[in-house]
Amino acid sequence: MIAQNESATAPHGKPEVLVLVGPTAVGKTNLSLEIAERYGCEIISGDSMQVYRRMDIGTAKASSEERSRIPHHMIDIHEPHEPFTVAEFQERARELIADIHSRGKLPFIVGGTGLYIESLIYGFQFSEAGSDEAFRERMSLYADEHGDLALHDKLKRQDPLSAERIHPNDRRRTIRALEVLHLTGTRLSEQLASQKKRSPYESCIIGLTMDRTLLYNRIERRIDQMMEEGLVQEVRRLLHEGVERTAVAMQGLGYKEMAGCLAGEMTLEEAVNYLKRNTRRYAKRQLSWFRHMQEIHWVELEEGSNISEHLKIINDIITGKFPFRREYNAKRRNDAAANPTQTI
Known part of the structure; x- marks a missing residue:
């Protein structure tokens, strides 16, 4: 049985890391909370x-409320005007993994930014x-x-694989990919493909996927909900704070479209339609990226299915x-049986 303060490592000594990836709106958040509580x-x-x-x-x-259930890290750590790089993510996440292990917990990476997750799990070395x-x-x-689209088209002609992975609105990353080729004579996509991918971790990587039509319907419903929750007002507040439209953060989905609407460049209806279209395209690129990753255990989610059905498949994978995590999960179930008010 694992003591609460014992670091969880694989038999060969590598720290264990659980990973959950998938496209936007597929349902990562709800499943991640359930998994995190169980393990x-x-x-x-x-x-x-x-x-x-x-x-x-x-x-x-x-x-x-969800963050009060399970500790979350790497959220709300930067001001919107500050750029955030994959190298910084890698460094900070490595420190967090060590810290979480030191407290006898299992680090659980959850997200949809393929390069960030792959760089961490496979120990990418970034070229100078x-x-x-x-x-x-x-x-x-x-x-x-x-x-920005014309700039992205320039990248598409010179490094089509990088262009496929970088959103057309992401001016900073588009320029960086062009700059790497300009400086080194080698495409960024070729540099990523040449990584040896020797992981410092023993990783269990679970990928969530869904029928494309169902996923697109979920994306549209999520965006409608974002609009009801006040996405336009959130973008307006950021602009009033002085966050420039050219800031990296403002190139994100939802922010660029709503900023354009507030600037009078399009109607609100047009902005929402652009956002839905751009998000569908982003989800497609996410899936393309993840399908090139190694050793992913794919789980097909079905709309309307009971979450327990998906959890059973995921539990078997983990x-x-x-x-040894089977013992941890069994202990939690036994404790819950003895104390019916406890959530497992």
Whole structure:
């Protein structure tokens, strides 16, 4: 039996890490809470947008009630005007994994930003490509004159795989991918493909997927709910605080579209339609990224199915990979039987 303060490591000494990935709106949050309670986890957000403070509705953060159930990390750690990089995510998440293990808990990475999660789990080494400020300025001016889509088309011609993974609205990452090729002569996608992927962790990676039509319907319902919860007002407040529309955080889904609406560049109806379209495209890119990752155990979710059916499949995957966690889960069930008010 695992003591509460005992660090959980695999027999060969690697720290164990549980991972849950999937496209936006597939249902990661609800399942992650149930899984975390069953296996003594603390959740590390693997979402590049949830790091930003006061950007809650558009990033679909776990609610304060949900975060009170399970400790969450890597949420609300940056101001919206501050850029956040994959290298910083990797460094901070490694520290969190060590800390969570030191308290006898199981680190649980949950999110949809493929590069962030893959860089952490597979221990990516980032090249020292350096920077060329003059090149960045030229590309930024090009985007100002011709639009972000034209800049993204430039990347698509030179590095189509990177273009597939980078959102057309994400000017910073588009420019960085172009800059890496400019400085090194090697495409960013080729550098990522050449990573040896020697993980410092023993990972159990679960991927959630869903029929495309069902997923798109869920995306549309989520966006309608975001609008009802006040997405426009959230974006307006950020702009009034002085957050520039060109800030990295404001390039996120929902923020760019609503900012355009507030600037009079489109109607609210048009902004919502663009957001739904862009989110569907993003979900498609997420699935494409995750399907290239190694050793993912895929779970097909069905609309209307009881969550317990999905949890049974997921439990079998986790205990098959981390056998001692079966004992932890059994202990929680026995404790709950002895104390019916306890949640398992």
